[in-house]
Amino acid sequence: MNNITQDFRYALRMLWKHRFATLICACALALGIGANTAIFSMAEAFLAHPVPIDGAGRILALVNSQPRHNILTSSVAVPTYLEWQQQTHSFDQMAAYNWDGVNFTGDGTPQKVQDFLVTTNFFSTLGVQLRLGRIFLPEEGQPGQNQRLILSYGLWERRYASDPNILGKVVQVDGKPFTIVGVMGKGFNFPTGAEAWLPFAFAPNQRVDRNDRPLWVLGHLKPQVTIAQANAEMLTIAQHQADAFPDAYRDWELRLLSLGDFATGDLTRQYTLLLLGAVAFVLLIACADVANVQFARVSGRQKELAVRTAMGATRSRIVRQLLIESVLLSLFGAVLGIFLAQWILAMILSHMPPDVARYVAGWNTIHLDLGALIFTFVIALASGILSGIAPSLLNSRTNISETLKESGRGASSGRARHCMRSAFVIAEVSLALVLLVGAGLLVKGFHALLTVNQTYHPETLLTFYFNLPDMQYPQPSARAEFDDRLLQSLASIPQLQSAAMVTTVPYADGDYVDAQHFLIEARPEERGNSRAAEIQTVSPNYFSLMDIRLRDGRLFTDSDADKTQPVAVISLSLARRHFPGENPLGRKIRPAADKSEN
Amino acid sequence: MTESNGTLIKMEGVKKVFYTDEVETHALSEIHLVINKGEYISIAGPSGCGKSTLLSILGLLDSPTDGSYWLNGQRVSKLTISERTRIRNREIGFIFQAFNLIGDLTVYENVELPLTYRGTGSAERKQKVQHALERVGMAHRLRHYPSQLSGGQQQRVAVARALVGDPLILMADEPTGNLDSKNGEAVMELLRDLHRNGATICMVTHDERYANFAERNIHLFDGRIVEESREVSVSA
Numbered sequence: 001m002n003n004i005t006q007d008f009r010y011a012l013r014m015l016w017k018h019r020f021a022t023l024i025c026a027c028a029l030a031l032g033i034g035a036n037t038a039i040f041s042m043a044e045a046f047l048a049h050p051v052p053i054d055g056a057g058r059i060l061a062l063v064n065s066q067p068r069h070n071i072l073t074s075s076v077a078v079p080t081y082l083e084w085q086q087q088t089h090s091f092d093q094m095a096a097y098n099w100d101g102v103n104f105t106g107d108g109t110p111q112k113v114q115d116f117l118v119t120t121n122f123f124s125t126l127g128v129q130l131r132l133g134r135i136f137l138p139e140e141g142q143p144g145q146n147q148r149l150i151l152s153y154g155l156w157e158r159r160y161a162s163d164p165n166i167l168g169k170v171v172q173v174d175g176k177p178f179t180i181v182g183v184m185g186k187g188f189n190f191p192t193g194a195e196a197w198l199p200f201a202f203a204p205n206q207r208v209d210r211n212d213r214p215l216w217v218l219g220h221l222k223p224q225v226t227i228a229q230a231n232a233e234m235l236t237i238a239q240h241q242a243d244a245f246p247d248a249y250r251d252w253e254l255r256l257l258s259l260g261d262f263a264t265g266d267l268t269r270q271y272t273l274l275l276l277g278a279v280a281f282v283l284l285i286a287c288a289d290v291a292n293v294q295f296a297r298v299s300g301r302q303k304e305l306a307v308r309t310a311m312g313a314t315r316s317r318i319v320r321q322l323l324i325e326s327v328l329l330s331l332f333g334a335v336l337g338i339f340l341a342q343w344i345l346a347m348i349l350s351h352m353p354p355d356v357a358r359y360v361a362g363w364n365t366i367h368l369d370l371g372a373l374i375f376t377f378v379i380a381l382a383s384g385i386l387s388g389i390a391p392s393l394l395n396s397r398t399n400i401s402e403t404l405k406e407s408g409r410g411a412s413s414g415r416a417r418h419c420m421r422s423a424f425v426i427a428e429v430s431l432a433l434v435l436l437v438g439a440g441l442l443v444k445g446f447h448a449l450l451t452v453n454q455t456y457h458p459e460t461l462l463t464f465y466f467n468l469p470d471m472q473y474p475q476p477s478a479r480a481e482f483d484d485r486l487l488q489s490l491a492s493i494p495q496l497q498s499a500a501m502v503t504t505v506p507y508a509d510g511d512y513v514d515a516q517h518f519l520i521e522a523r524p525e526e527r528g529n530s531r532a533a534e535i536q537t538v539s540p541n542y543f544s545l546m547d548i549r550l551r552d553g554r555l556f557t558d559s560d561a562d563k564t565q566p567v568a569v570i571s572l573s574l575a576r577r578h579f580p581g582e583n584p585l586g587r588k589i590r591p592a593a594d595k596s597e598n
Numbered sequence: 599m600t601e602s603n604g605t606l607i608k609m610e611g612v613k614k615v616f617y618t619d620e621v622e623t624h625a626l627s628e629i630h631l632v633i634n635k636g637e638y639i640s641i642a643g644p645s646g647c648g649k650s651t652l653l654s655i656l657g658l659l660d661s662p663t664d665g666s667y668w669l670n671g672q673r674v675s676k677l678t679i680s681e682r683t684r685i686r687n688r689e690i691g692f693i694f695q696a697f698n699l700i701g702d703l704t705v706y707e708n709v710e711l712p713l714t715y716r717g718t719g720s721a722e723r724k725q726k727v728q729h730a731l732e733r734v735g736m737a738h739r740l741r742h743y744p745s746q747l748s749g750g751q752q753q754r755v756a757v758a759r760a761l762v763g764d765p766l767i768l769m770a771d772e773p774t775g776n777l778d779s780k781n782g783e784a785v786m787e788l789l790r791d792l793h794r795n796g797a798t799i800c801m802v803t804h805d806e807r808y809a810n811f812a813e814r815n816i817h818l819f820d821g822r823i824v825e826e827s828r829e830v831s832v833s834a
Contacts, residue, residue: 003714013702307698310659311759312687312715314680401654404694 003317004324011325015332018297022329025290029333029383032283034340036379039279041345041372043272050263050362051190055127060227061262062094062217062234065255069532072266073255075213077248078206080241084217087237090230091219095125097191098200098214101467106172108159112465114193114358115173117200123150125220126190133167133182136199146201149173150182155195173198174469191216192263193359210248218259231256263361281435283383288428290329290387295421298322298395305395306403318396319389326388327381334380341376342368390420457547463505487539500542503535517592520578533574535591543569553585605671606766606798607633607656612665612675614651614821625651626821629665633767638793639800640812648821649802650771656800657690657769658682670766687715691760695772697752699744705731705755706740712763730762731755734788750781757788761797768792770801774808786811 015022053059062084064074075098085094097118104111120136131153140148149171151160160166170177178198189195206212221230234254242249261269298305305318313321345366349357357363394416473479483501490499516535519525540556542548551572560567568589575584614626625648633639641649654660655667658674661682667675674685691712692698699708709730713723731737734754744752753773760768770789774782786808793799803809817825 003717006714010702017702303698304700304702307700308711308715309683310657310686310692310698311711312683314683314715317715401650401659404659404696404698405650 004320007321007324008328010321011328014325015328021293021297022332025293025329026332026336028286028289029283029330029380029387030336030340032279032286033330033334033337033376033380033383034344035279035282036276037337037341037368037372037376038344038348039272039275040375041341041368042348042366043276044369044371045362045366046264046268046272046360047260047362049365050260052187052365053126053128053190053259056259058221059126059259060091060219060221060230061257061259062219063255063257063262064213064252066251067253068251073257073262074252076215076217077210077213078202078215079208079210080213081215081217082207083241084219084234084237088219088230088233090222090225090233092222093121093125094217094219095119095122096200096215096217097122098216099191100198101465102173102196102198103175103467103469104159104171104173105175107169111159112467113155113195115196115198116191116194118197119200122197122218125218127220128188129185130182131185132164133180135182136197140199141201143201143203146199147173147176147178148181148199149178150184150197151180152184152189152195153186154189156183174467175471176469187364189358189364190263192361210245227256227258265361268360278435278438281431283379284386285428285431285435287383287387288424288431290326290383291390292421292424292428294322294326294388294391295395295424298391302395302403306400309400310404315396319392322392322396323385323388326392327384330380330384330387331377333383334376337380338368338373338376341372390424394420465505483539498541498545500545501537501539502542503537506546518589519592521588521590531578533570552583604634604636605632606635606637606669607631607800608666608668609656610666612655612662612667614648614655614660615663624821626655626662629821629823631816631823633798633800635766635798636793636796637798637814638790638812639814639816640809641800641802641816641818642804642806642809643818645804647818649804649818651821652818653769653771653800653802657692658686687712688763689766691763691765691768693753693756693760693768693770693773695775697744697749697756697776699752699756699759701744703743704740705736705742705744705747708744708755709759709762711759716763726762726764727758730758733761733792734758748781749777750784753777753781753785754788757785757792761792767798767800770799772802772804774803774805782808 062076064076064080065072066074076096081094081096088094095118097116100115100117102113102115104113118136120138120141123130123135130150133150136148136150140146151166156162156166160169163169166180166183169180171180172178184197206214219230221227234256238249238254242252308318308321309315345368349366352360352363397416468479468482473482487499487501490496517532518535520531525531538556540558540560543550543555553569555569556567570584570589578584579587609629609631612626612629612631613624616623616625629652631652641652643649651660655662658669658677661677662675665675666673669685669689672685674682677685700711703711706727709727710723713726718726728737731740734757736751736754736758739747739751739755744755747755753776757773760770768789773785773789777785782805789799789801790811799812801808801812809815813828815825815827816823817827
C-alpha cells in the first residue's frame with residue numbers, strides 16, 4: 001500500500017510537471033468521457049427506467065403483431081382482452097387502455113388534453129399511488145357511470161394551480177360533465193404523455209367485435225410466475241382463440257413485452273444503442289490520442305525507467321507506475337467530463353420541444369445520477385488503462401545497459417514503439433473516419449427529412465387539431481357541416497391564403513402510421529397477403545395547399561362530398577405496388593372494415 | 599558448486615556477442631575472473647575494449663552469450679530477467695558515470711529507491727537512508743532535488759543509493775568521469791574509505807590514477823583480459 005501511495009505521489013508530480021500536456025490530454029478524455037456519460041444517462045432513462053413505476057419488471061405488455069406485414073406492435077380487440085383476463089393464471093391483474101383526446105371547456109381557456117381511456121383496474125395493475133383522491137371504482141367502468149376523471153400532476157398544476165380542493169370539481173369534457181376523483185403523483189404520465197385518465201366503458205358492440213382492436217393490454221405477473229411461463233400460457237390461450245375465430249385472428253400473433261421495451265419502442269432503443277456506439281468511438285479516438293501523447297512522454301523517460309530497473313524495479317512495477325499516471329490523467333478527464341456531461345444534458349433537455357419530449361418514455365427521468373457517476377468512474381479507469389497499457393508495456397522493456405551509458409542512445413524509440421504508435425494513429429484515423437461517415441449520413445438523412453417538405457414550405461403552414469364531441473355532433477352530416485363552416489371562416493381571415501383539412505397532419509405523429517387494410521374489386525385477397533395503406537380523409541383543396549402534384553386522373557371537387565360514388569386519390573407508390581403495369585384509374589377499392597362513413 | 603569462503607564472483611569462459619543487422623560484435627571473449635569478498639578491483643582498458651560490457655554482466659544488467667557466472671555461490675548466468683532484477687536489487691549497488699539520479703525525486707527518494715523495490719517498511723527505510731547519507735556526508739540535503747546539487751554532491755548521493763541496501767558488491771562505472779579532479783578525488787577517497795570498512799568494489803575506469811586506488815587491476819583489450827596486476831600499496 002505504501003508503494004502504491006508513492007507511485008500516486010510521483011504520478012501527481014509528473015502530471016503537474018507536464019501540466020500543459022496533462023491539460024490537453026485531460027480535455028481530450030473529458031470530451032470522450034463526458035459524451036459517454038451524457039448518452040449513458042439518456043440510455044439509462046430510456047432503456048432502464050422508461051416508466052417510473054416500482055415493480056415495472058413484473059408488468060408485461062400483451063400486444064398483437066403481424067410479422068408478415070411488418071407490424072410488430074398492435075393493439076388488441078376487446079373480446080380478446082376479456083378472454084385473456086378470464087382465462088389467464090399467470091397474471092393477477094390485467095388492465096387495458098386506449099389513446100384518446102378530449103377538450104376541456106367551461107372552466108377556463110378551452111384546452112385540448114391528451115387523455116387515455118383506461119380500465120378501472122389500470123392503476124392497481126401498475127401499482128401506483130395517487131397524490132389526491134382515489135382510483136376508479138369497478139362500477140365506473142360501465143356505460144353511463146363512467147364520467148369520472150383523474151388528472152395528471154402536471155395538468156393539475158398548470159390548469160388548476162395545484163388546487164387542493166380539486167376533488168369533486170366538475171369539468172366539461174367534450175361537452176359532458178366529468179367529476180375529478182383523483183390527481184396522480186408527480187412524474188407519473190403513463191401511458192407516455194398522459195395528462196388525464198378516463199374510465200373505459202366498453203360499448204356492447206365492442207365486447208363482441210374481434211376486428212376492431214382499440215386496446216393496449218398490460219398484465220401484472222403473479223409472484224413466482226416467470227415471463228417464460230406467462231408467455232407459454234398466453235400463447236396457448238391465443239392459439240385457442242385463433243382456432244375458434246380463424247378469420248378474425250388470421251396472421252395475428254401474440255407478443256409479450258416488458259413494460260420498459262413496450263414504452264420505449266424499437267426505434268428509440270435502436271437510436272439509443274447507435275448513439276452509445278458513436279460516443280464509444282469518440283472515447284476510443286480520445287484514448288488513442290492520449291496513448292500517443294503518453295508514448296511521447298514516456299519515451300523521453302527511458303533513462304529514468306532504466307535507472308529504476310537497475311535499482312531493482314520489476315517490469316510489472318514499472319508498468320504499474322506508468323498505468324497509475326495514465327489512470328490519474330483519466331480521472332482528471334473524468335472530472336471535467338462530468339461537467340461537460342451536465343452541460344450536454346442541459347442542452348439536449350432545453351432544446352427538445354415540450355410537445356415532443358412528453359411523448360418520449362423516460363424523458364423526464366434523464367439526469368446524472370449515482371449510476372452515471374459510477375459509469376463515469378469505470379470508463380475513466382478503462383480509458384486510463386487502455387491509453388496507458390501499450391506505452392507502459394513497450395517502454396518498460398528497455399535496454400538497460402545501453403540506456404544508462406553516458407553516450408547511450410537514450411530515448412530512441414525502437415521499432416516496436418514506432419509500430420505501436422503508427423498503429424494508434426491508424427486506429428485513430430479509422431475510427432474518426434467511421435464517425436465522420438456516420439455523422440455525414442446522419443446529416444444527410446436529416447437534411448433529406450427537412451427538404452422532403454420543401455414542396456409545401458412547412459414554415460408557412462399553421463396546423464391545429466380538433467375533436468368534435470359525439471354528443472353535439474352525433475351525425476356525419478353535422479360534422480361535415482361544421483367542417484364546411486370552419487373552412488369558410490378560415491378562408492375569410494385575410495392573413496390566410498387558404499385552408500384545408502386532413503385526418504392527420506403529415507409527419508406529425510412520429511412513427512405512428514394508421515395503416516388500414518383495403519380490398520381491390522375483382523381481385524381476391526391472397527391468403528396471408530392482405531393489403532394495407534394509410535388512409536387520409538381530406539378537403540378538396542388539400543392537394544393544392546400542400547402543393548402535391550397530380551400525376552393522372554383528377555383531384556377532388558366539392559361535389560365529391562355529396563351523396564355520390566365515393567372517390568379516392570392514391571399515391572404513386574401504392575399504384576406501383578398494387579397495380580403494376582396497369583392504369584388504376586377507374587378501379588374500385590374499399591376499406592376491408594367496410595366503413596360506410598367517410 | 600562449492601566455493602572457497604572468500605570468493606564472491608566467479609566467471610568462467612564468459613562471452614558476449616552482439617547481433618545487429620547480421621553483424622556479430624564479439625564484445626567479450628573467454629573471460630575468466632574471480633573476485634573475492636572485500637577486494638577492490640579496477641577494470642581498465644582503451645575505449646571499446648569491453649569493460650562496460652563486462653561490468654554490465656557482472657552487475658546483472660545484461661547476460662552473457664556463453665560461459666558461466668556465479669555470484670555468492672549461486673549460478674546467475676542463466677537467470678530470468680525477474681530473477682536477475684531481484685538479485686540485483688539485493689546484492690549489487692551501482693554507481694554510474696552520469697550519476698543517473700532521477701531528477702523528479704528528492705535526494706531522500708533517490709536513495710530510498712532500492713529499498714522501495716525490496717518492500718522494506720517505511721521506518722526501516724528512513725533509518726537506512728539516513729545512515730547511508732551520513733556515510734557520504736549528504737544527510738543535510740535530504741529534501742533537495744538533484745538539480746540543486748553539484749556534480750560531486752550528486753555522485754555522493756549516488757554512492758549512498760548504492761550503499762543503502764547493504765549490497766554484497768559495489769559496481770562503479772567510471773565514477774569520476776563527469777567530475778573535475780577535486781571532486782573526482784573526493785569520490786575516490788570515499789570509495790577507498792568504504793573499502794577499508796569492508797566493502798567489495800569493482801570499478802571500471804580509464805584513468806590510471808584512479809585505477810591505482812584499487813588493490814587489483816585488470817586490463818582488457820579487444821574483449822579479453824590481457825593483464826592482471828596487484829597493487830602493493832596505494833598512494834593517496
